[in-house]
Amino acid sequence: MLNKVQQLGRSTISSLERLGRGHLFFLQLLTALPTVLLRFPLLTQQLFSIGVLSFLIIFVSGLFVGMVLGLQGYNTLIDFGAEESLGVMVALSLVRELGPVVTALLFAGRAGSALTAEIGLMKATEQLSGMEMMAVDPIKRIVAPRFWAGVISMPLLAAIFSAIGVIGGYIVGVGLLGIDAGAFWSQMQPRVDLGEDILNGVIKSIVFGVVVSWIAVYEGYDATPTSEGVSRATTRTVVHSALAVLGLDFMLTALMFGE
Amino acid sequence: MGMSNSTAPLIEIRGLTFYRGDRAIFDNVDLDVARGKVTVIMGPSGTGKTTLLRLIGGQLRPDAGTICIDGQEVTTLSRRALYQLRKRMGMLFQSGALLTDITVHENVAFPLREHTKLSESMIRNLVLMKLEAVGLRGARDLMPSELSGGMARRVAMARAIALDPMMIMYDEPFTGQDPISMGVLVSLIRKLNDAMGLTSIVVSHDVAEATAIADHIYLISDGKVVEHGSPEQLKQSASPWVAQFLNGEPDGPVPFHFAAGNYLDDLLTEKRDVK
Amino acid sequence: MQKRTLEIWVGLFVVAGMVALFFLSMKVSSLNKFSVDEGYVVEARFENVGGLKVRSPVSVSGVKVGRVDAIRYDMENYEARVTLLIDNKYNAFPEDTSASIFTSGLLGEQYVSLEPGGSDDFLKDGDEIRLVQSAVILEQLIGQFLFSKADE
Numbered sequence: 001m002l003n004k005v006q007q008l009g010r011s012t013i014s015s016l017e018r019l020g021r022g023h024l025f026f027l028q029l030l031t032a033l034p035t036v037l038l039r040f041p042l043l044t045q046q047l048f049s050i051g052v053l054s055f056l057i058i059f060v061s062g063l064f065v066g067m068v069l070g071l072q073g074y075n076t077l078i079d080f081g082a083e084e085s086l087g088v089m090v091a092l093s094l095v096r097e098l099g100p101v102v103t104a105l106l107f108a109g110r111a112g113s114a115l116t117a118e119i120g121l122m123k124a125t126e127q128l129s130g131m132e133m134m135a136v137d138p139i140k141r142i143v144a145p146r147f148w149a150g151v152i153s154m155p156l157l158a159a160i161f162s163a164i165g166v167i168g169g170y171i172v173g174v175g176l177l178g179i180d181a182g183a184f185w186s187q188m189q190p191r192v193d194l195g196e197d198i199l200n201g202v203i204k205s206i207v208f209g210v211v212v213s214w215i216a217v218y219e220g221y222d223a224t225p226t227s228e229g230v231s232r233a234t235t236r237t238v239v240h241s242a243l244a245v246l247g248l249d250f251m252l253t254a255l256m257f258g259e
Numbered sequence: 260m261g262m263s264n265s266t267a268p269l270i271e272i273r274g275l276t277f278y279r280g281d282r283a284i285f286d287n288v289d290l291d292v293a294r295g296k297v298t299v300i301m302g303p304s305g306t307g308k309t310t311l312l313r314l315i316g317g318q319l320r321p322d323a324g325t326i327c328i329d330g331q332e333v334t335t336l337s338r339r340a341l342y343q344l345r346k347r348m349g350m351l352f353q354s355g356a357l358l359t360d361i362t363v364h365e366n367v368a369f370p371l372r373e374h375t376k377l378s379e380s381m382i383r384n385l386v387l388m389k390l391e392a393v394g395l396r397g398a399r400d401l402m403p404s405e406l407s408g409g410m411a412r413r414v415a416m417a418r419a420i421a422l423d424p425m426m427i428m429y430d431e432p433f434t435g436q437d438p439i440s441m442g443v444l445v446s447l448i449r450k451l452n453d454a455m456g457l458t459s460i461v462v463s464h465d466v467a468e469a470t471a472i473a474d475h476i477y478l479i480s481d482g483k484v485v486e487h488g489s490p491e492q493l494k495q496s497a498s499p500w501v502a503q504f505l506n507g508e509p510d511g512p513v514p515f516h517f518a519a520g521n522y523l524d525d526l527l528t529e530k531r532d533v534k
Numbered sequence: 535m536q537k538r539t540l541e542i543w544v545g546l547f548v549v550a551g552m553v554a555l556f557f558l559s560m561k562v563s564s565l566n567k568f569s570v571d572e573g574y575v576v577e578a579r580f581e582n583v584g585g586l587k588v589r590s591p592v593s594v595s596g597v598k599v600g601r602v603d604a605i606r607y608d609m610e611n612y613e614a615r616v617t618l619l620i621d622n623k624y625n626a627f628p629e630d631t632s633a634s635i636f637t638s639g640l641l642g643e644q645y646v647s648l649e650p651g652g653s654d655d656f657l658k659d660g661d662e663i664r665l666v667q668s669a670v671i672l673e674q675l676i677g678q679f680l681f682s683k684a685d686e
Contacts, residue, residue, distance in 0.1 A: 126354050129356065133318070133350040134370045135342040135343070
């Protein structure tokens with residue numbers, strides 16, 4: 001019985017320690033920003049492997065999500081004779097919620113897991129240690145450029161997702177189901193607010209970008225340096241990112257749209 | 260380098276104590292590394308030889324004791340000063356620890372690009388010089404994944420000497436090498452040490468190779484220095500433990516059997532504790 | 535990969551992101567149409583504002599000229615006090631303009647509709663519209679209808 005209590009205590013302490021280390025690590029990432037900006041080629045390299053290589057999956061997913069929204073929305077709205085409002089429905093769902101959230105989930109799966117695996121493997125093969133011994137700070141040289149590239153890529157990807165999604169909704173609504181193109185846009189425009197809807201969506205995507213990139217690089221850097229440890233860390237990145245994104249989404253939505 | 264006395268040891272370790280959990284990896288260890296010499300640290304697997312290199316490199320902090328390198332106390336250095344000191348140290352990891360996403364040439368150029376503002380042609384010349392020294396100038400455009408283990412270690416050596424350090428540390432350089440590349444590594448460590456005026460620390464448990472290149476050997480076991488001296492002195496050591504280790508005898512002061520109860524009792528007992 | 539191609543790809547990626555943001559703010563949102571940031575304020579008191587909300591549109595003859603800036607309850611007169619923010623472009627509404635709360639379509643959102651009067655003086659910042667018509671509450675309407683039927 002006492003052993004169980006001790007076990008509980010130990011695991012609580014160790015997870016608190018981990019949380020603390022994670023936050024110190026976050027501070028280091030933030031303070032590394034000037035170094036990252038000074039060494040722009042490193043950032044460009046990471047923007048490519050994180051942003052550009054995620055583009056395709058974001059583009060295709062955005063298109064299909066938009067098309068499904070168009071189809072489902074039409075079937076619901078037509079019962080109320082309000083199918084002209086399809087544009088508003090598609091745009092608001094994407095810009096406020098689905099754009100940032102789905103992009104963040106895909107981003108965690110595509111780029112986040114790759115980041116964790118890459119950094120974890122560098123740790124397992126002593127590349128990070130080796131760098132330290134060459135008097136090169138691996139956080140500034142390896143981790144921070146990846147983190148910041150993730151933070152920059154995420155809002156861009158979310159914007160692309162939403163924009164392509166609206167076009168997907170347009171293709172289905174106007175192209176296939178015969179809603180008037182003028183009505184589609186004119187109903188949408190007055191009811192989608194730049195500050196309230198679009199800016200809040202962008203803020204959400206930035207927050208998700210920070211959180212997912214942070215989790216990904218930290219899991220990699222903190223991974224047990226064995227192949228098993230790295231694979232576990234990769235799984236943790238995807239699971240923790242998904243939970244964090246959905247939880248934060250609720251909180252942000254309550255703050256932004258809760259009145 | 261520096262103003263310090265050139266006859267004093269480059270590294271002086273006094274009273275070094277380091278715990279991992281409750282286990283003492285080092286218990287009040289004193290150790291000197293002489294300038295310009297090859298010092299070999301030997302001991303059974305799991306005695307924390309690699310940990311010793313990390314302590315010297317300042318990647319780990321000891322629980323007690325001092326580590327003085329060329330007049331600087333590593334354990335109390337600020338991060339910035341530690342990084343300055345590390346520029347004058349080379350370290351060769353067991354795996355080579357080459358950066359896997361860039362070529363051999365770029366790997367050797369890495370410390371130069373990070374720490375100097377040399378022109379591209381200067382860097383190229385320096386890299387070719389260092390690669391020539393380890394005999395791998397022809398492999399400069401290969402990726403690390405295309406190298407054999409021995410070649411990877413030689414590239415890592417070229418990288419370790421890129422900044423012309425005062426000392427170089429080798430972590431198990433002979434493990435898992437075929438006899439030829441083992442021979443190459445042995446002669447390279449000696450040659451680089453003498454030609455570049457380096458001080459070398461080699462951590463190893465390969466007795467033959469280690470005794471072949473060592474000027475001075477430290478034998479470490481159970482967190483303590485068991486014996487030290489030149490290879491000849493060690494061979495004449497009276498300690499049965501030293502004799503067992505150097506000759507690789509299966510049984511002796513280090514028993515063949517892991518501590519266990521009476522064999523017969525064990526055999527006769529029912530497996531009570533297995534449900 | 536060549537440094538140049540890599541940089542070109544990254545450049546294209548950033549441009550794509552920017553175009554998407556531009557598309558969202560220009561085509562999906564109403565940035566190009568109308569956004570009242572500067573304008574003049576007039577007030578109107580209604581018995582009942584129904585489902586009117588802050589940011590609901592204010593229109594004249596179906597053209598959007600402003601939005602609802604604030605809705606408060608006035609404890610002195612027991613009425614709702616609605617502040618309308620009207621674009622400076624439309625600064626010549628007669629003083630006796632009337633305001634009504636309408637619903638766009640059966641289920642659509644509610645908006646304030648202005649009906650210009652005939653006065654020679656114009657509404658100024660801080661003025662109050664006196665002629666108002668409250669929101670039509672569906673339940674009241676049905677109730678009245680039932681009563682009138684019962685009277686017959």
